[in-house]
Amino acid sequence: MSPAIPLTTLQSALGGALCGNGERSVERLAPLDEADAGSLAFIAQPRYEAMLRRSRAGVVMAAPALVGAVLQRPDPPPGGWCAWVFPDPYLAFARLTQWWRQHVAPRPSVVxxxxxxxxxxxxxxxxxxxxxxxxxxxxxxxxxxxxxxxxxxxxxxxxxxxxxxxxxxxxxxxxxxxxxxxxxxxxxxxxxxxxxxxxxxxxxxxxxxxxxxxxxxxxxxxxxxxxxxxxxxxxxxxxxxxxxxxxxxxxxxxxxxxxxxxxxxxxxxxxxxxxxxxxxxxxxxxxxxxxxxxxxxxxxxxxxxxxxxxxxxxxxxxxSGVFPIDDNRAWEKNAATLRQLHALRERLKALERRTT
CATH class of the missing domain: 2.160.10.10 (Hexapeptide repeat proteins)
Incomplete structure (x- = not known):
């Protein structure tokens, strides 16, 4: 079990703004759907708001636009939720993992x-x-x-x-x-x-x-x-x-x-x-x-x-380019045709316009 790290210690190292209960401590880093009140998670995209609403993460790294969604989740723990605000929470979380590896995660003891x-x-x-x-x-x-x-x-x-x-x-x-x-x-x-x-x-x-x-x-x-x-x-x-x-x-x-x-x-x-x-x-x-x-x-x-x-x-x-495997000679002919497909489509549309 990792020691609990005061959130203010992490903020001093990495910056960002705290909204909500900034006196929380962090015991582990976790994904949104597995986090508990002692966990820190992050949300980088608004499309994950549904997952955020179900999350029990005590602290969530989030962009300014998502602060309200972090703090207004139902059934907050004692003291309430905390949003740790960064313009790019994904990048901030990457920096946090480096700090965590250096200061908390076990490292080789023999030099x-x-x-x-x-x-x-x-x-x-x-x-x-x-x-x-x-x-x-x-x-x-x-x-x-x-x-x-x-x-x-x-x-x-x-x-x-x-x-x-x-x-x-x-x-x-x-x-x-x-x-x-x-x-x-x-x-x-x-x-x-x-x-x-x-x-x-x-x-x-x-x-x-x-x-x-x-x-x-x-x-x-x-x-x-x-x-x-x-x-x-x-x-x-x-x-x-x-x-x-x-x-x-x-x-x-x-x-x-x-x-x-x-x-x-x-x-x-x-x-x-x-x-x-x-x-x-x-x-x-x-x-x-x-x-x-x-x-x-x-x-x-x-x-x-x-x-x-x-x-x-x-x-x-x-x-992008994915093409089915075939006899090489046939494949080359098909590939050459495929490269002309857009031009053929435009010619067909022009002919259709002439006949209507």
């Missing part, structure tokens, strides 16, 4: 190198670093101040982990790869595996074998990047694969070799980005979306879930 970990004598380990059981830090690797290396993680030769960055259990940071400060890499992710590069070699029987192209680049990741569990980010073939500052990746994402992802772009689960694609800043890719190789997406492009990006997108906007 230092676990006896079962192996650290090469040439590795450079900063101050306040935590290295978990059976982790491996290879030669000339650099671990920045305050970084955390989880159990069974492997930081390979000459790789670098920025200050305050956390590598989860069984993460692999490949040789010569770098991740910046204050990042998070969740369990099982591999950064710096070989990219998928093979040259065909003709065989006597008319087939072909595959000859490996050694991947000689690395991966460079900026500051404040979060990478979900079981992702694969391949090293470049010659140059580097790059994720710029603030990129957020969900679980089970594949980033091919020599891809570049612009700052603060976010991708949902199971996205695949093929080699040498260039994705701009502030983009979003919905779950299961695919970007084919060597394409470019401009800044502020948003791709719907399960869409396949088959051409470069030069203008900001929201793009």
């Amino acid at each position: 230092g190198i676990h006896p079962s970990a192996w650290v090469h004598p040439t590795a450079r380990i900063g101050a306040g670093v935590s290295i978990g059981p059976f982790a491996v830090i290879d030669e000339e690797a650099v671990i920045g101040d305050g970084a955390t290396i989880g159990a069974h993680a492997h930081v390979q030769a000459r790789a670098a982990v920025g200050a305050g960055t956390h590598l989860g259990s069984s993460v692999v940071l490949g040789y010569d790869c770098r991740i910046g400060a204050h990042g998070i890499v969740h369990a099982g992710t591999v950064i710096g595996a070989d990219g998928f590069g093979f040259a065909p070699e003709p065989q006597p029987d008319g087939g072909r074998a595959w000859v490996k192209i050694e991947q000689l680049g690395a991966v460079r990741i900026g500051d404040a990047v979060e990478i979900g569990a079981n992702c694969c980010i391949d090293r470049g073939a010659l140059g580097d694969t790059v994720l710029e500052d603030g990129v957020k990746l969900d679980n089970l994402i594949q980033i091919g070799h020599n891809v570049r992802v612009g700052r603060h772009t976010a991708m949902a689960g199971c996205v695949g980005v093929a080699g040498s694609a260039r994705i701009g800043a502030y983009c979003t890719l919905g779950g299961g979306a695919i970007v084919l190789g060597h394409l470019e997406l401009a800044d502020h492009v948003h791709i719907s879930a399960a869409s396949v990006v088959m051409r470069s997108i030069r203008q900001p906007g929201h793009y």
Whole structure:
């Protein structure tokens, strides 16, 4: 059970205005439909007002327009409800979760190198670093101040982990790869595996074998990047694969070799980005979306879930595309026809007007 935190303490840390019973204390953060009088919840959209009216949350983060709905709920607890008012309650709640993780949620108590970990004598380990059981830090690797290396993680030769960055259990940071400060890499992710590069070699029987192209680049990741569990980010073939500052990746994402992802772009689960694609800043890719190789997406492009990006997108906007699988030749013909469908519709409407 978390200790009760006076609401005034939270307000001092995060700002906002209190309406109603500002003397309440908060024992937990909870969703509206599961909260009780000791809980803090948030409402960001008016469409959730029906859920708010049923909620028992003692404190609700809300926009100014929803303060009345928060305070006028039936059957208030002793002292009454409280609205904690922010222009953007969703963003404020995100800040609150960070404060809560730092001050209330349990954190690793051990700082230092676990006896079962192996650290090469040439590795450079900063101050306040935590290295978990059976982790491996290879030669000339650099671990920045305050970084955390989880159990069974492997930081390979000459790789670098920025200050305050956390590598989860069984993460692999490949040789010569770098991740910046204050990042998070969740369990099982591999950064710096070989990219998928093979040259065909003709065989006597008319087939072909595959000859490996050694991947000689690395991966460079900026500051404040979060990478979900079981992702694969391949090293470049010659140059580097790059994720710029603030990129957020969900679980089970594949980033091919020599891809570049612009700052603060976010991708949902199971996205695949093929080699040498260039994705701009502030983009979003919905779950299961695919970007084919060597394409470019401009800044502020948003791709719907399960869409396949088959051409470069030069203008900001929201793009969608789902098409049934078919024999490739038939699919190409149908796709070409589909792209003309709007023009055909307009021509049909014009013909109808002429005949009526």
